[in-house]
Amino acid sequence: MAKAFSTRAENYSKWYNDIVQYAGLAENSAVRGCMVIKPYGYAIWEKMQAGLDKMFKDTGHSNAYFPLFIPKSFFSREADHVEGFAKECAVVTHYRLKQDEKGGGIVVDEDAKLEEELVVRPTSETIIWDTYRQWVQSYRDLPILVNQWANVVRWEMRTRMFLRTAEFLWQEGHTAHATREEALEETYQMLDVYADFAENHMAIPVLKGIKSASERFAGAEETFCIEALMQDGKALQAGTSHFLGQNFAKAFDVKFAGKTGKLEYVWATSWGVSTRLVGALIMAHSDDRGLVLPPKLAPIQTVIVPIYKNDDQYKLVCEKAAEIKKELEQFGIQVKLDDRDTHKPGWKFSEYEFKGVPVRIAIGPRDVENGTVEVARRDTLEKEVVPMDNLGERVQGLLETIQKVLYQRALDFRESNTHKVDSWEEFKRLLDDKGGFLLAHWDGTPETEQKIKEETRATIRCIPLEKSEEQGKCVYSGNPSPGRVVFARAY
RNA sequence: CGGGGUGUGGCGCAGUUGGCUAGCGCACUUGCAUGGGGUGCAAGGGGUCGGAAGUUCGAGUCUUCUCACCCCGACCA
Known part of the structure; x- marks a missing residue:
């Protein structure tokens, strides 16, 4: 598959x-x-x-x-x-090449050495x-x-x-x-x-x-x-x-x-x-099915995939799809109508899925007859058959929803992977367990920072601007610390 | 820059006591059927096996050298 x-x-x-x-x-x-x-x-x-x-x-x-x-x-x-x-x-x-006299192809012309090298x-x-x-x-x-x-x-x-x-x-x-x-x-x-x-x-x-x-x-x-x-x-x-x-x-x-x-x-x-x-x-x-893009950065925000069995249906469905495209564009949505006959609908579904297109609209003969379309969301993978009326408004709202859902999901993930840590053992355990941001006390010395890095590969990502003043003891050295900093393994 | 690995049609791979015309899957081309989640069948096209040298009657396969890429570390956005 x-x-x-x-x-x-x-x-x-x-x-x-x-x-x-x-x-x-x-x-x-x-x-x-x-x-x-x-x-x-x-x-x-x-x-x-x-x-x-x-x-x-x-x-x-x-x-x-x-x-x-x-x-x-x-x-x-x-x-x-x-x-x-x-x-x-x-x-x-150097600023010039030349033919190698010994027939070795193109070589650097040593006579063309720059007076001052350029970085x-x-x-x-x-x-x-x-x-x-x-x-x-x-x-x-x-x-x-x-x-x-x-x-x-x-x-x-x-x-x-x-x-x-x-x-x-x-x-x-x-x-x-x-x-x-x-x-x-x-x-x-x-x-x-x-x-x-x-x-x-x-x-x-x-x-x-x-x-x-x-x-x-x-x-x-x-x-x-x-x-x-x-x-x-x-x-x-x-x-x-x-x-x-x-x-x-x-x-x-x-x-x-x-x-x-x-x-x-x-x-x-x-x-x-x-x-x-x-x-x-x-x-x-992104998820295990491919890329997931937030609507605001998606090159294609909505893709329309026509479904048909013969030339007549193709013509009928594409005509309707073009109308829908026009309507969505009036709402400022970037729409692609994929009317290629060289690929099958199922193939297209998969392709746009791993390309992360936020919203997919499928329209077939049944839909044209019923005045409906199938709308699928990339973020939740949910599909829904909806009326064609007010589709522009609906999709616009959906894109906004997806943008919010993605942010919220990422925020939830970060929240559940951010931990206050007060002991060195816990620090190491959490880091190996699932990583994430570790909020820990640090004595402020480069030496301690270096030691922590050597032992755990975690670095201080930052000293948060919105920190709560909190006296404590350095998670590594036990020396006094004026506040928590953010540790993590990093890219 | 250290450790490990891989180089064979576009992509992913098989080919290990040296042997005949180098194979498979995907992709590609053509035809027919199909079409609401990567469609099926049939017929085709495509390779100097990373490169160089060597051993041999004979090398994808063995030896040496070389190049490239990937993974794991040190360094960094």
């Missing part, structure tokens, strides 16, 4: 790969560590881009584009930054701050609120579709401000934007928090993040917002004259989310 699908319980990572493959989201490419994002997967990314881009614009940001290549010397300006990224940078050393951007802080120096002279030039949609390269040893690839697509916002307060406010604002997007578009609840020093972005003063919980009990960082202080302004000498004429360094932020969100989306909602 159905294509052999791995289940989550059997083999979670195989299940994930199967979904990516069968739903047509992406595939491996000829280049190690780099994936081809296929049209259906890219369509999801485009919907994410559209949603986020509007939110960025609504908060006063503009898009721009900076070069893919960064002079190597730029990188070494900020000490922490180089150290953080040095191990995973691709470097361009393929792993992130753009350096080139952007080198540019901002030119843009900023007075407090009147501030703030600069710029975002760019781009690809970046981080030479990863081990890669996984969408979650970690050598090249990935993302957006990176880079802002410059006159005061520390304003930059901090921006950092928080963008964190809120990300949380809003995750919860209301992706239907994934997230924890907002601060990263511990060891997990902090290289070059940042403080890193904020949103953390989501996947169905296998592992955490996934879904977005980050960094308060960069004056680190990059100092490294690139970006100063402005304040109202009193005094020269001051600019305050900075940067924030980003990547195609990793597609991975989060897959792992948050």
